[in-house]
Amino acid sequence: MGLLSKKDAKLITDPLADNNPITIQVLGICSALAITAQLKASIVMAISVMAVLGIGNVVISLIRNIIPSKIRIIVQLVVVAALVIIVDQVLKAFSYELSKTLSVFVGLIITNCIIMGRFEAFALGNGPWRSFLDGIGNAAGYGLILVIVGFFRELLGSGTLLGFKVLGDPIEKTGLYSIGYENNGFMLLSPMALIVVGIIIWVQRSRNKDLIED
Amino acid sequence: MEHVELFFKSIFIDNMVFATFLGMCSYLAVSKKVSTAVGLGAAVIFVLAVTVPVNWLLDQYVLQPGALKWLGEEYASYDLSFLSFIMFIATIATMVQLVEIVVEKFSPALYNSLGIFLPLIAVNCAILGGSLFMQSREIPSIGLAFNYGISSGIGWFLAILAIAAIREKIRYSNVPAPLRGLGITFIITGLMAIGFMSFGGMLTGGDDAGKKEEKSAVIEQPATPNEELVKEEVKEEVKTLANNTKVNE
Numbered sequence: 001m002g003l004l005s006k007k008d009a010k011l012i013t014d015p016l017a018d019n020n021p022i023t024i025q026v027l028g029i030c031s032a033l034a035i036t037a038q039l040k041a042s043i044v045m046a047i048s049v050m051a052v053l054g055i056g057n058v059v060i061s062l063i064r065n066i067i068p069s070k071i072r073i074i075v076q077l078v079v080v081a082a083l084v085i086i087v088d089q090v091l092k093a094f095s096y097e098l099s100k101t102l103s104v105f106v107g108l109i110i111t112n113c114i115i116m117g118r119f120e121a122f123a124l125g126n127g128p129w130r131s132f133l134d135g136i137g138n139a140a141g142y143g144l145i146l147v148i149v150g151f152f153r154e155l156l157g158s159g160t161l162l163g164f165k166v167l168g169d170p171i172e173k174t175g176l177y178s179i180g181y182e183n184n185g186f187m188l189l190s191p192m193a194l195i196v197v198g199i200i201i202w203v204q205r206s207r208n209k210d211l212i213e214d
Numbered sequence: 215m216e217h218v219e220l221f222f223k224s225i226f227i228d229n230m231v232f233a234t235f236l237g238m239c240s241y242l243a244v245s246k247k248v249s250t251a252v253g254l255g256a257a258v259i260f261v262l263a264v265t266v267p268v269n270w271l272l273d274q275y276v277l278q279p280g281a282l283k284w285l286g287e288e289y290a291s292y293d294l295s296f297l298s299f300i301m302f303i304a305t306i307a308t309m310v311q312l313v314e315i316v317v318e319k320f321s322p323a324l325y326n327s328l329g330i331f332l333p334l335i336a337v338n339c340a341i342l343g344g345s346l347f348m349q350s351r352e353i354p355s356i357g358l359a360f361n362y363g364i365s366s367g368i369g370w371f372l373a374i375l376a377i378a379a380i381r382e383k384i385r386y387s388n389v390p391a392p393l394r395g396l397g398i399t400f401i402i403t404g405l406m407a408i409g410f411m412s413f414g415g416m417l418t419g420g421d422d423a424g425k426k427e428e429k430s431a432v433i434e435q436p437a438t439p440n441e442e443l444v445k446e447e448v449k450e451e452v453k454t455l456a457n458n459t460k461v462n463e
Contacts, residue, residue: 198400
């Protein structure tokens with residue numbers, strides 16, 4: 001047996017597919033959609049949420065026995081807000097351009113329902129190590145959807161991935177563009193994010209019939 | 215005039231749900247029935263109308279670089295803007311609590327219809343988003359901030375009302391099984407967002423921008439074909455970039 005027991009490993013793998021925070025639990029959609037026009041922004045967002053949720057879960061789990069239950073929402077908000085401020089300052093210091101692209105959506109991690117949801121549902125009733133794993137797992141499930149959406153939107157919308165021109169150069173007409181391929185600028189507009197997520201849900205639920213709602 | 219412009223702009227063009235995806239969680243969770251959707255929508259308008267002006271004052275007199283000047287000259291160099299997240303969320307949580315108490319005391323009927331939604335609202339991204347956008351768009355006066363709060367709340371209200379009505383009807387349609395529930399709601403919202411994009415042309419001053427573009431195009435014509443091609447491509451890139459930033463805003 002390694003570092004993770006089977007039960008602990010399940011905490012990480014479950015949210016990746018069958019209990020995905022976005023497609024199944026319907027949490028944290030606000031920020032998931034608005035910043036996915038570029039793959040890079042999606043990845044940075046996923047990492048930020050992972051840091052906030054992982055550390056936040058540990059903090060809440062450590063103080064879970066001393067928080068009076070009446071004011072726990074405020075306590076949780078303060079913990080998240082403090083962590084998000086740190087993430088925001090780090091982003092501003094090391095990649096200013098990107099923090100401009102993400103604009104208010106870094107701040108909106110505070111009200112990301114995944115975070116409050118996991119605090120309430122898991123960290124308040126479990127030890128720090130398990131809470132940490134749960135936070136990482138759920139953030140990874142969130143990040144996975146973000147990266148998938150970002151991948152398709154950037155590839156089809158601007159023909160690039162992380163800024164590299166993978167489909168050839170649209171100006172010099174190389175690669176795919178030489179046979180008349182055109183970028184679909186519509187993918188960059190916000191409504192397409194919703195439709196891409198809708199399609200992901202469709203694919204996931206047709207592969208796993210148990211998830212279908214009636 | 216700027217009030218009217220901001221009003222329609224925040225309701226239709228920068229609609230919270232369709233243009234920036236704020237408050238999607240409650241939008242999806244509470245839109246199964248029209249009556250509950252109306253309750254939540256009203257609560258959102260109410261809370262936005264209270265918190266945006268309060269946070270505007272906070273931003274203006276505490277958080278902005280140099281905002282502490284009114285305390286004395288030696289405070290003029292302070293920049294507390296990094297505290298805005300925690301201050302805004304604290305204000306919102308307190309205001310929601312306060313509103314709940316006041317409403318319970320003075321209007322039990324309203325409390326019964328709004329009551330259960332109020333705590334939900336403290337963690338609604340639309341509320342914090344309203345304050346953060348108010349800050350990043352540098353809304354100049356408290357009147358405009360109040361207007362912005364109310365009108366973006368109305369925009370959110372319209373969106374949740376529309377989707378709730380559609381979801382009540384769609385129950386009788388033959389939707390493919392894997393798409394039922396969440397999936398079809400996402401796709402419908404996407405289609406509605408495309409519809410709302412057509413309001414983009416409503417912006418006043420759009421005509422002037424169009425004329426300027428025409429003029430520059432005329433001036434550029436004498437250039438050699440090669441240069442022209444490059445220029446056009448650069449323009450296109452600028453356009454997509456502009457689109458990008460729009461999306462990200």
